[in-house]
Amino acid sequence: GDSVTQTEGLVTLTEGLPVMLNCTYQTAYSTFLFWYVQHLNEAPKLLLKSSTDNKRTEHQGFHATLHKSSSSFHLQKSSAQLSDSALYYCALSDGQTGFASALTFGSGTKVIVLP
Amino acid sequence: GPKVLQIPSHQIIDMGQMVTLNCDPVSNHLYFYWYKQILGQQMEFLVNFYNGKVMEKSKLFKDQFSVERPDGSYFTLKIQPTALEDSAVYFCASSPGTGGLNQDTQYFGPGTRLLVL
Numbered sequence: 001g002d003s004v005t006q007t008e009g010l011v012t013l014t015e016g017l018p019v020m021l022n023c024t025y026q027t028a029y030s031t032f033l034f035w036y037v038q039h040l041n042e043a044p045k046l047l048l049k050s051s052t053d054n055k056r057t058e059h060q061g062f063h064a065t066l067h068k069s070s071s072s073f074h075l076q077k078s079s080a081q082l083s084d085s086a087l088y089y090c091a092l093s094d095g096q097t098g099f100a101s102a103l104t105f106g107s108g109t110k111v112i113v114l115p
Numbered sequence: 116g117p118k119v120l121q122i123p124s125h126q127i128i129d130m131g132q133m134v135t136l137n138c139d140p141v142s143n144h145l146y147f148y149w150y151k152q153i154l155g156q157q158m159e160f161l162v163n164f165y166n167g168k169v170m171e172k173s174k175l176f177k178d179q180f181s182v183e184r185p186d187g188s189y190f191t192l193k194i195q196p197t198a199l200e201d202s203a204v205y206f207c208a209s210s211p212g213t214g215g216l217n218q219d220t221q222y223f224g225p226g227t228r229l230l231v232l
Contacts, residue, residue: 032219043119043225044158044206089158093219100146100212102160102171103221 002027004092006106014114015082021075021109023064023090030095033066033073034103038087047088048075080113087111117141119224121207122189127230133195136227138207140190147190148208148221149182151175158206164190165212202231 003026013019025033032051036044050057050066050073057064064075073090090106120139128134140147149161162172164182179198184190190209194201208221 036223041225044223045116046220046222049220100148100163100165100170100210100219102148102163102173103150103158104160105150105158107157 002029002092002094002104004090004104004106006088006090006109008109009107010110010112012112012114013080016079019077019080019084019111019113021088021090021111023073023075023106025071025073025090025092025104027092027094027104031066031068032093032095032101033064034091034093035062035064035073035075036089036091038089038108040086044089080111082113082115085111085113117144117222119207119209119222121205121224121227123227124225125228125230127232128197130199130231131196133193134197134229136192136194136205136207136229137189138191138209138224140207140209141211141222143211143213144209144222145212146170146210147182147184148210149192150206150208150223152204152206152226154203161192161205197231199231202229204228 005024007022034049035047037047038044053068062077088109091103093101122137147164150158152158161176163170181193204226206226207224210221
């Protein structure tokens, strides 16, 4: 079955420094990748999504590029802000039941940005 | 942005009892989902629902689970009877499914924290 791997459970960094969160995946089907962000006691919110190979996607200062050759969709930001402290989930949809397919989530990466 | 509401936010229940988790999806969304997240583990898909029917369900969606959305009201997840292993956070989501750039984007609620004693 499908799987998503996020290697970092916790990332702690100082405000203003760059951040990169790793995401790799396995699927035998079509590939739609998502990054969700969840702040404390809030709902997970979509940050980025992509299904296009080698195309950079950007939103709210974050960016990610889907690389099908390496099955990766790493999330990056050049300068972290205090408000970026949150839980980040990478998720995959294989499109088997069309655009309402189930999401397979990674285990999540908790990001703490310190002043 | 679009908001999904979940009621209640917390529920404590004795094993063997019935529980209903309620989800108020985004208005005009057509597809609905439930996910389960056990403490310390990743979020896992349970079921999706469209036009009054279950489209797809995972192996986590046991026979004791059922979903419905009567007359366009809340989208509910019912567990009857509950078991200790049902303790988790349950997230509801909805997606538009009507074409356009965000047809496949799932909008999540904040979750219901269920504790089965």
